[in-house]
Amino acid sequence: MASKSKKKYPNQVSNKKLAKILEEREKLKNSQRTKISDLPEGIQQIEDLNRQEIMRRIEELFRKVYFETIKNGTPLLSVPSRSSSNVIYDQKSELLLLGEKYVERKWNDLGAIKKFTAQLRVYQIIYELLDLDIHGSKREVFYTDVSLFGDQHTGSDPLIEDCAVSLGTYRKNIHITANDRGLVVGRIKYLDNGDPIDCTRQGSSGKNVNPMQDHITDMESDAEFILVIEKQAAFLRLAEDKFYEKYPCIILTGSGQPNVATRIFLRRMNHELELPVFAIMDSDPYGLDILRVYGLGSKALSYESYELATPDIKWLGVRPSDLDKYNLPQNCRLPMTKEDISRAKSMMEEDFVKVRPEWIKELDLMVKTRKKAEIQALASRGIKFFTEEYLPTKIETGDWV
Numbered sequence: 001m002a003s004k005s006k007k008k009y010p011n012q013v014s015n016k017k018l019a020k021i022l023e024e025r026e027k028l029k030n031s032q033r034t035k036i037s038d039l040p041e042g043i044q045q046i047e048d049l050n051r052q053e054i055m056r057r058i059e060e061l062f063r064k065v066y067f068e069t070i071k072n073g074t075p076l077l078s079v080p081s082r083s084s085s086n087v088i089y090d091q092k093s094e095l096l097l098l099g100e101k102y103v104e105r106k107w108n109d110l111g112a113i114k115k116f117t118a119q120l121r122v123y124q125i126i127y128e129l130l131d132l133d134i135h136g137s138k139r140e141v142f143y144t145d146v147s148l149f150g151d152q153h154t155g156s157d158p159l160i161e162d163c164a165v166s167l168g169t170y171r172k173n174i175h176i177t178a179n180d181r182g183l184v185v186g187r188i189k190y191l192d193n194g195d196p197i198d199c200t201r202q203g204s205s206g207k208n209v210n211p212m213q214d215h216i217t218d219m220e221s222d223a224e225f226i227l228v229i230e231k232q233a234a235f236l237r238l239a240e241d242k243f244y245e246k247y248p249c250i251i252l253t254g255s256g257q258p259n260v261a262t263r264i265f266l267r268r269m270n271h272e273l274e275l276p277v278f279a280i281m282d283s284d285p286y287g288l289d290i291l292r293v294y295g296l297g298s299k300a301l302s303y304e305s306y307e308l309a310t311p312d313i314k315w316l317g318v319r320p321s322d323l324d325k326y327n328l329p330q331n332c333r334l335p336m337t338k339e340d341i342s343r344a345k346s347m348m349e350e351d352f353v354k355v356r357p358e359w360i361k362e363l364d365l366m367v368k369t370r371k372k373a374e375i376q377a378l379a380s381r382g383i384k385f386f387t388e389e390y391l392p393t394k395i396e397t398g399d400w401v
Helices: 018-029 051-072 110-132 138-143 152-166 232-240 260-272 285-297 302-308 338-347 357-369 375-381 385-397
Strands: 076-080 085-088 097-100 103-107 183-186 189-192 195-198 216-220 225-229 249-253 276-279 313-315
Touching: 018 225, 051 110, 076 110, 076 152, 085 225, 103 357, 110 152, 138 152, 138 302, 152 302, 183 232, 195 357, 225 232, 225 260, 225 375, 232 249, 232 385, 249 260, 260 302, 276 285, 285 338, 285 357, 285 375, 313 357, 313 385, 338 357, 375 385
Parallel strands: 225 249, 225 276, 276 313
Antiparallel strands: 076 103, 085 097, 183 249, 189 195, 189 216
């Protein structure tokens, strides 16, 4: 267990007002966490490897390619398929996991040769980063060979994931990072590459979530819960108002769809600090999709869902039922598009959602009313309604699903 911070907050609410939160935290402490050994058979085996082992595996792969070329003249790379047809939902762990299907990349035509060469180039970059024990960004990988990769999002980025899963490890271990759009503020302290960080002393904009999560150690907190906020604007309102002083919490945002580092950081706080997680998203299918990514994982990164997902995340708001409950004006409720309605209906058929009847009820209400709303719509009730009335009421009454 992490030790508690000693800082005092005279305006902190009483434990009586936090009773529902404390109950949820006690449930979390007593729950059985999924271990890697609990995951089903028939999935890709991913390990938390050190850099020496990953370098050894890359060396072995290049030797294999070399000897196959000498022997057959046509080397190939066998890569785990990351297509949706190879993604499995495990009901017990409530995670999306990658199956055992493979695809082969052969040196037999112009298109295949380019992709084959590009993947070997990514392996080479990974090896160099590990050998020097430094990190590089996905953008930097792309710029090492623009003519070969062609496009970052369709060229080098997918190959980075292919290399990680082929090596049997998490992407964080290959020393390639994404951008740092995640932000955190509130009652957590940790060491970042040995430097002490206090997230109550990060001003009104918070601290960037370090993409190099292996540098984050020695987390400690006196918080009772974590708030995940979809949008940066709502996060900044909470940070500026120092909401965490009155309600002992850690506040996190991925500024929209969260990157890998933000999801890893959330899962670590949830597990290592044993803190329940509550989410505030827009009341629309896109907001719920972001919530689902935090909780379930994503198909594209299903091979590392165990390190990324927080299945016990709770939906605090903004829920469709809140629009009437908190008297949001009609002109703040936006009409849903046909795509929105179709997306909401399809989400109700997903396994992760189907086992949550209250989520189904909220989605059904959204479809019936054909209305959606942003978090910022709460400002129609007053600029501080979100931090001084909406969230306190939700927290103190245990209004989450």
